[in-house]
Amino acid sequence: MPELPEVETMRRGVLAIEGATIEAAQRTPCSKRPISIKPRIDHLNRRVSGTKIVSVDRLGKRVVLRLETGDRLIFEPRMTGLVLIGNPPGREHLRFSLALADGPVQQLLFWDRRGLGRITLLTARQYQEKLGDGSLGPDALEITLPQMVQRFQSSTTPVKVALLDQSRVAGVGNLYASEILHLAKVHPGTACKKVRKNQWQRIHQHMQAVLQLAIEHEGSTLSDGTYRNALNDPGSYQNQHCVYDREGQRCSTCLAAKIQRVVQSQRSTFYCKQCQKR
DNA sequence: ATTAATGTTCAGAA
DNA sequence: TTTCTGAACATTAA
Numbered sequence: 001m002p003e004l005p006e007v008e009t010m011r012r013g014v015l016a017i018e019g020a021t022i023e024a025a026q027r028t029p030c031s032k033r034p035i036s037i038k039p040r041i042d043h044l045n046r047r048v049s050g051t052k053i054v055s056v057d058r059l060g061k062r063v064v065l066r067l068e069t070g071d072r073l074i075f076e077p078r079m080t081g082l083v084l085i086g087n088p089p090g091r092e093h094l095r096f097s098l099a100l101a102d103g104p105v106q107q108l109l110f111w112d113r114r115g116l117g118r119i120t121l122l123t124a125r126q127y128q129e130k131l132g133d134g135s136l137g138p139d140a141l142e143i144t145l146p147q148m149v150q151r152f153q154s155s156t157t158p159v160k161v162a163l164l165d166q167s168r169v170a171g172v173g174n175l176y177a178s179e180i181l182h183l184a185k186v187h188p189g190t191a192c193k194k195v196r197k198n199q200w201q202r203i204h205q206h207m208q209a210v211l212q213l214a215i216e217h218e219g220s221t222l223s224d225g226t227y228r229n230a231l232n233d234p235g236s237y238q239n240q241h242c243v244y245d246r247e248g249q250r251c252s253t254c255l256a257a258k259i260q261r262v263v264q265s266q267r268s269t270f271y272c273k274q275c276q277k278r
Numbered sequence: 279a280t281t282a283a284t285g286t287t288c289a290g291a292a
Numbered sequence: 293t294t295t296c297t298g299a300a301c302a303t304t305a306a
Contacts, residue, residue, distance in 0.1 A: 001285050033301075061286075078286045080302080093302090114302045116286070135288095157295070166287080174285055224284080224304080265296080267285065 002061055002077040004140055004171030005214035005237065006227055010083045011058045013230020017085065018055055020103030022048045022067075028094045028109075035095045035110075036118045044121045048073060048098070060136050060170030070124030075110055081117030084109050086231040113226055140171035140211055145204045152192045152200070159195055159203070160188035161265045172207065175220060175244045178270045180207045182243045182253070187278040188262075188269045213240070220244075243270040251275060 002010070025045040027034060037044060052068040063083045065073040075083045088094050088111040096110040096119055110119060122130065130136075138147055151168045152159070162168055163177040172180070181188050184202035186195065195203070214220065219235035221227045222245065228234060242252055247261040247270060257274035 003286095036300090076287080078300095079284080112301095114284095114300095116301055118287090155294085161295095164286090222284095266298095268283090 001079050001173060001175070001222075002081065002219075002227060003173030003176050004058075004061060004211050005176070005217075006219035006235065007061045007063060007077065007171075008058055008215050009218045009229050009235065010077070011056055011063050014063070014083055014085050014105075014108060015056055016105050017053055017065075017100060017103060017108055019053065020100040020105060021050065021052050023099040023101050024049055025098050026096070028097050029091075030095055031092060032115055035112060035115050037096065038118075038120045044119075047071060047121060052102075053100075059131075060139065060166055061173065072122045072124070072127045074118075074120045074122065076118040076120070077112070078114075078116040078118070080114040080226045081110060081112040082226075082228055084111065084228070084230045084232060089113075089226075089228060089232060134167060136166055136170045137168045138170065140169050140207055143169050143204075145201060148204050149197070149200050152195070155192040157192055158189045158264055159186060159192050160269050162192050163203075163207075164265075164267075169207075171211065174267050175222075175241075176207075176210060176214065178244050179210055179242060182271060182276060183210060185275055185277075187273075187276045188264065188271050190278055213237070243272060246270060 025048050027041055053065050054068050055066045057064040057066060063075040085105050085108055088109055093113045094111050098108040100107055137151060152162055155162055160177050160181060163172045183206040186199050186203060214237040217235055217237035218229050220238040221234035243259050246259045249259050251257050251259055251272040254274045257272050259270055260273055262269050
Protein backbone atom coordinates (compact mmCIF):
# COMPACT_ATOMS: atom_id res chain seq x y z
CA MET A 1 0.00 0.00 0.00
CA PRO A 2 1.30 3.40 -0.73
CA GLU A 3 4.17 4.08 1.62
CA LEU A 4 7.09 6.38 0.90
CA PRO A 5 8.48 4.49 -2.14
CA GLU A 6 5.08 4.12 -3.79
CA VAL A 7 4.12 7.75 -3.20
CA GLU A 8 7.52 8.92 -4.43
CA THR A 9 6.98 6.81 -7.56
CA MET A 10 3.59 8.47 -8.08
CA ARG A 11 5.20 11.88 -7.65
CA ARG A 12 7.92 11.15 -10.20
CA GLY A 13 5.36 9.65 -12.55
CA VAL A 14 3.36 12.86 -12.77
CA LEU A 15 6.25 15.36 -12.80
CA ALA A 16 5.36 16.28 -16.37
CA ILE A 17 2.42 18.29 -15.01
CA GLU A 18 4.84 20.88 -13.60
CA GLY A 19 4.31 24.18 -15.36
CA ALA A 20 0.84 23.26 -16.58
CA THR A 21 -2.20 25.42 -15.86
CA ILE A 22 -5.23 23.95 -14.16
CA GLU A 23 -8.38 24.51 -16.18
CA ALA A 24 -10.84 22.72 -13.92
CA ALA A 25 -11.08 20.44 -10.92
CA GLN A 26 -13.95 18.00 -10.71
CA ARG A 27 -15.27 14.86 -9.13
CA THR A 28 -15.53 12.17 -11.78
CA PRO A 29 -18.61 9.99 -12.31
CA CYS A 30 -18.30 7.17 -9.81
CA SER A 31 -20.94 4.85 -8.40
CA LYS A 32 -19.31 4.66 -4.98
CA ARG A 33 -19.61 7.04 -2.06
CA PRO A 34 -17.75 10.28 -2.71
CA ILE A 35 -14.27 10.58 -1.21
CA SER A 36 -13.41 13.40 1.15
CA ILE A 37 -12.48 16.58 -0.70
CA LYS A 38 -11.89 19.80 1.25
CA PRO A 39 -12.96 22.47 0.70
CA ARG A 40 -16.10 21.39 -1.19
CA ILE A 41 -15.45 20.78 -4.84
CA ASP A 42 -17.02 23.96 -6.26
CA HIS A 43 -14.99 26.13 -3.92
CA LEU A 44 -11.84 24.14 -4.60
CA ASN A 45 -12.44 24.38 -8.33
CA ARG A 46 -12.83 28.14 -8.13
CA ARG A 47 -9.57 28.51 -6.23
CA VAL A 48 -7.40 26.32 -8.48
CA SER A 49 -8.83 27.12 -11.92
CA GLY A 50 -6.49 29.22 -14.05
CA THR A 51 -3.60 28.60 -11.66
CA LYS A 52 -0.22 27.19 -12.63
CA ILE A 53 1.32 24.13 -10.97
CA VAL A 54 4.77 25.23 -9.86
CA SER A 55 6.05 21.92 -8.50
CA VAL A 56 5.06 18.41 -7.48
CA ASP A 57 6.37 17.53 -4.03
CA ARG A 58 6.02 14.74 -1.50
CA LEU A 59 5.20 15.13 2.17
CA GLY A 60 5.53 11.77 3.90
CA LYS A 61 2.96 9.58 2.15
CA ARG A 62 1.21 12.46 0.37
CA VAL A 63 1.66 14.00 -3.06
CA VAL A 64 1.59 17.81 -2.87
CA LEU A 65 1.01 20.17 -5.81
CA ARG A 66 2.40 23.63 -5.14
CA LEU A 67 0.42 26.24 -7.04
CA GLU A 68 1.60 29.69 -8.06
CA THR A 69 -0.83 31.19 -5.55
CA GLY A 70 1.07 29.43 -2.77
CA ASP A 71 -1.89 27.10 -2.22
CA ARG A 72 -1.09 23.39 -1.88
CA LEU A 73 -3.31 20.69 -3.37
CA ILE A 74 -2.66 17.55 -1.36
CA PHE A 75 -3.42 13.98 -2.47
CA GLU A 76 -3.51 11.42 0.31
CA PRO A 77 -3.77 7.89 -1.14
CA ARG A 78 -4.10 6.08 2.22
CA MET A 79 -4.86 2.44 1.37
CA THR A 80 -5.68 2.22 -2.29
CA GLY A 81 -5.40 5.69 -3.78
CA LEU A 82 -3.40 6.37 -6.95
CA VAL A 83 -2.29 9.64 -8.50
CA LEU A 84 -1.76 9.12 -12.21
CA ILE A 85 -1.70 10.65 -15.65
CA GLY A 86 -2.19 7.50 -17.74
CA ASN A 87 -5.09 5.07 -17.96
CA PRO A 88 -6.64 4.35 -14.56
CA PRO A 89 -7.19 0.69 -13.54
CA GLY A 90 -10.90 1.21 -14.19
CA ARG A 91 -13.47 3.96 -14.51
CA GLU A 92 -15.58 2.66 -11.66
CA HIS A 93 -13.30 3.92 -8.91
CA LEU A 94 -12.07 7.08 -10.59
CA ARG A 95 -12.72 9.83 -8.05
CA PHE A 96 -11.27 13.13 -9.22
CA SER A 97 -9.62 14.84 -12.15
CA LEU A 98 -7.73 18.03 -12.91
CA ALA A 99 -8.03 19.24 -16.52
CA LEU A 100 -4.70 20.75 -17.58
CA ALA A 101 -3.53 23.15 -20.29
CA ASP A 102 -0.20 24.60 -21.47
CA GLY A 103 1.75 21.35 -21.07
CA PRO A 104 2.28 17.84 -22.44
CA VAL A 105 -0.31 16.28 -20.09
CA GLN A 106 -4.07 16.78 -20.45
CA GLN A 107 -5.21 15.58 -17.06
CA LEU A 108 -4.22 14.42 -13.61
CA LEU A 109 -6.36 11.68 -12.08
CA PHE A 110 -7.04 10.34 -8.61
CA TRP A 111 -8.25 6.74 -8.53
CA ASP A 112 -9.15 4.97 -5.30
CA ARG A 113 -10.78 1.56 -4.99
CA ARG A 114 -11.64 1.72 -1.29
CA GLY A 115 -12.26 5.42 -1.15
CA LEU A 116 -10.36 6.12 2.05
CA GLY A 117 -8.13 8.60 0.25
CA ARG A 118 -8.46 12.35 0.70
CA ILE A 119 -7.87 15.48 -1.32
CA THR A 120 -7.26 18.75 0.50
CA LEU A 121 -6.51 22.28 -0.66
CA LEU A 122 -4.58 24.37 1.86
CA THR A 123 -3.50 27.99 1.71
CA ALA A 124 0.23 28.67 2.02
CA ARG A 125 -0.38 29.62 5.61
CA GLN A 126 -2.42 26.53 6.44
CA TYR A 127 0.29 24.40 4.87
CA GLN A 128 3.00 26.01 6.98
CA GLU A 129 0.87 25.43 10.06
CA LYS A 130 0.53 21.80 9.10
CA LEU A 131 4.31 21.50 8.76
CA GLY A 132 4.79 23.02 12.19
CA ASP A 133 2.11 21.17 14.14
CA GLY A 134 4.26 18.16 14.97
CA SER A 135 2.03 15.64 13.20
CA LEU A 136 4.85 14.70 10.84
CA GLY A 137 8.41 13.89 11.82
CA PRO A 138 11.40 14.30 9.49
CA ASP A 139 11.17 12.45 6.19
CA ALA A 140 12.51 8.90 6.40
CA LEU A 141 15.01 9.58 3.60
CA GLU A 142 16.28 12.77 5.27
CA ILE A 143 16.34 12.00 8.97
CA THR A 144 19.80 11.64 10.54
CA LEU A 145 20.84 8.91 12.96
CA PRO A 146 21.05 11.28 15.96
CA GLN A 147 17.60 12.69 15.14
CA MET A 148 16.21 9.21 14.91
CA VAL A 149 17.70 8.09 18.21
CA GLN A 150 16.44 11.21 19.90
CA ARG A 151 12.88 10.77 18.60
CA PHE A 152 12.57 7.07 19.45
CA GLN A 153 14.84 6.26 22.34
CA SER A 154 12.70 7.20 25.32
CA SER A 155 9.55 5.36 24.20
CA THR A 156 8.32 2.12 25.66
CA THR A 157 6.48 1.31 22.40
CA PRO A 158 7.66 -1.74 20.44
CA VAL A 159 10.06 -0.57 17.74
CA LYS A 160 7.91 -1.92 14.87
CA VAL A 161 4.90 0.04 16.10
CA ALA A 162 7.00 3.18 16.61
CA LEU A 163 8.31 3.03 13.04
CA LEU A 164 4.72 3.38 11.84
CA ASP A 165 4.19 6.56 13.88
CA GLN A 166 4.39 9.35 11.30
CA SER A 167 5.08 11.95 13.99
CA ARG A 168 8.41 10.26 14.76
CA VAL A 169 9.51 9.66 11.17
CA ALA A 170 7.42 10.21 8.04
CA GLY A 171 7.06 7.65 5.28
CA VAL A 172 7.44 4.18 6.77
CA GLY A 173 4.36 1.94 6.66
CA ASN A 174 3.49 -1.59 7.62
CA LEU A 175 5.28 -3.39 4.79
CA TYR A 176 8.62 -1.60 4.92
CA ALA A 177 8.72 -1.58 8.74
CA SER A 178 8.93 -5.39 8.74
CA GLU A 179 11.52 -5.39 5.96
CA ILE A 180 13.69 -2.77 7.69
CA LEU A 181 13.76 -4.63 11.00
CA HIS A 182 14.62 -7.89 9.30
CA LEU A 183 17.58 -6.37 7.47
CA ALA A 184 18.66 -4.62 10.68
CA LYS A 185 18.32 -7.90 12.60
CA VAL A 186 16.19 -6.34 15.32
CA HIS A 187 13.20 -8.11 16.89
CA PRO A 188 10.01 -6.14 16.14
CA GLY A 189 8.74 -6.44 19.70
CA THR A 190 11.76 -4.76 21.29
CA ALA A 191 10.80 -1.66 23.26
CA CYS A 192 12.44 1.42 21.74
CA LYS A 193 14.25 2.21 24.98
CA LYS A 194 15.81 -1.27 24.91
CA VAL A 195 17.14 -0.89 21.37
CA ARG A 196 20.92 -0.48 21.52
CA LYS A 197 22.92 2.20 19.77
CA ASN A 198 24.39 -0.13 17.14
CA GLN A 199 20.89 -1.44 16.44
CA TRP A 200 19.63 2.09 15.80
CA GLN A 201 22.55 2.49 13.47
CA ARG A 202 21.46 -0.55 11.48
CA ILE A 203 17.77 0.42 11.54
CA HIS A 204 18.62 3.90 10.24
CA GLN A 205 20.98 2.62 7.56
CA HIS A 206 18.66 -0.13 6.30
CA MET A 207 15.60 2.12 6.44
CA GLN A 208 17.16 4.53 3.98
CA ALA A 209 18.69 1.78 1.84
CA VAL A 210 15.45 -0.20 1.57
CA LEU A 211 13.29 2.82 0.78
CA GLN A 212 15.78 4.00 -1.84
CA LEU A 213 15.99 0.57 -3.44
CA ALA A 214 12.20 0.23 -3.43
CA ILE A 215 11.93 3.59 -5.20
CA GLU A 216 14.30 2.29 -7.86
CA HIS A 217 11.96 -0.69 -8.30
CA GLU A 218 8.95 1.65 -8.43
CA GLY A 219 7.49 0.31 -5.21
CA SER A 220 5.75 -2.92 -4.25
CA THR A 221 2.61 -4.21 -5.96
CA LEU A 222 1.05 -6.82 -3.68
CA SER A 223 -1.10 -9.77 -4.65
CA ASP A 224 -4.23 -7.65 -4.89
CA GLY A 225 -2.51 -5.70 -7.66
CA THR A 226 -3.91 -2.36 -6.55
CA TYR A 227 -0.77 -0.27 -6.41
CA ARG A 228 0.41 0.99 -9.79
CA ASN A 229 2.82 3.64 -10.99
CA ALA A 230 1.59 6.72 -12.84
CA LEU A 231 1.35 4.80 -16.10
CA ASN A 232 -0.65 2.01 -14.46
CA ASP A 233 2.24 -0.49 -14.47
CA PRO A 234 2.99 -2.54 -11.34
CA GLY A 235 6.13 -2.03 -9.24
CA SER A 236 8.62 -4.85 -8.72
CA TYR A 237 10.02 -4.48 -5.21
CA GLN A 238 7.64 -7.18 -3.95
CA ASN A 239 10.08 -9.66 -5.49
CA GLN A 240 12.76 -8.47 -3.07
CA HIS A 241 10.68 -8.84 0.12
CA CYS A 242 12.49 -10.88 2.76
CA VAL A 243 9.63 -11.30 5.22
CA TYR A 244 6.49 -9.32 4.34
CA ASP A 245 3.60 -11.64 3.42
CA ARG A 246 5.94 -14.66 3.58
CA GLU A 247 4.54 -16.39 6.66
CA GLY A 248 5.66 -20.03 6.84
CA GLN A 249 8.27 -19.68 4.10
CA ARG A 250 11.91 -20.40 4.90
CA CYS A 251 13.94 -17.30 5.69
CA SER A 252 16.15 -16.46 2.74
CA THR A 253 18.84 -15.07 5.03
CA CYS A 254 19.44 -17.87 7.56
CA LEU A 255 17.91 -20.58 5.35
CA ALA A 256 16.76 -22.22 8.57
CA ALA A 257 13.78 -20.70 10.36
CA LYS A 258 10.32 -20.10 8.91
CA ILE A 259 8.95 -16.59 8.74
CA GLN A 260 6.56 -15.75 11.60
CA ARG A 261 3.47 -13.58 11.48
CA VAL A 262 2.35 -11.83 14.66
CA VAL A 263 -0.13 -9.02 15.28
CA GLN A 264 1.07 -5.79 16.87
CA SER A 265 -1.30 -2.91 17.31
CA GLN A 266 -3.87 -4.70 15.11
CA ARG A 267 -1.57 -5.09 12.13
CA SER A 268 0.53 -7.91 10.79
CA THR A 269 4.23 -8.01 11.52
CA PHE A 270 6.50 -10.50 9.77
CA TYR A 271 9.91 -11.52 11.07
CA CYS A 272 12.45 -14.31 11.38
CA LYS A 273 12.96 -15.45 14.96
CA GLN A 274 16.39 -16.81 14.06
CA CYS A 275 17.72 -13.60 12.50
CA GLN A 276 15.84 -11.18 14.76
CA LYS A 277 16.44 -12.04 18.42
CA ARG A 278 15.40 -9.82 21.31
C1' DA B 279 -24.35 -16.03 3.82
C1' DT B 280 -21.52 -13.96 7.11
C1' DT B 281 -17.25 -12.73 8.86
C1' DA B 282 -12.46 -11.58 9.03
C1' DA B 283 -8.65 -9.48 7.07
C1' DT B 284 -6.33 -5.94 4.51
C1' DG B 285 -3.32 -0.76 6.10
C1' DT B 286 -3.43 4.62 6.80
C1' DT B 287 -4.95 8.39 9.37
C1' DC B 288 -7.50 10.82 12.79
C1' DA B 289 -10.68 11.66 16.64
C1' DG B 290 -11.47 10.55 21.02
C1' DA B 291 -10.64 7.60 25.05
C1' DA B 292 -7.63 5.52 28.43
C1' DT C 293 2.06 13.30 28.06
C1' DT C 294 1.69 9.08 25.65
C1' DT C 295 -0.46 5.26 23.95
C1' DC C 296 -4.41 2.73 22.45
C1' DT C 297 -8.97 1.85 19.99
C1' DG C 298 -12.36 2.30 16.62
C1' DA C 299 -14.13 4.20 12.43
C1' DA C 300 -13.79 5.61 7.69
C1' DC C 301 -14.45 2.15 3.09
C1' DA C 302 -14.41 -1.72 -0.69
C1' DT C 303 -13.13 -6.09 -1.87
C1' DT C 304 -11.63 -10.80 -1.35
C1' DA C 305 -10.89 -15.11 1.03
C1' DA C 306 -12.40 -18.21 4.36
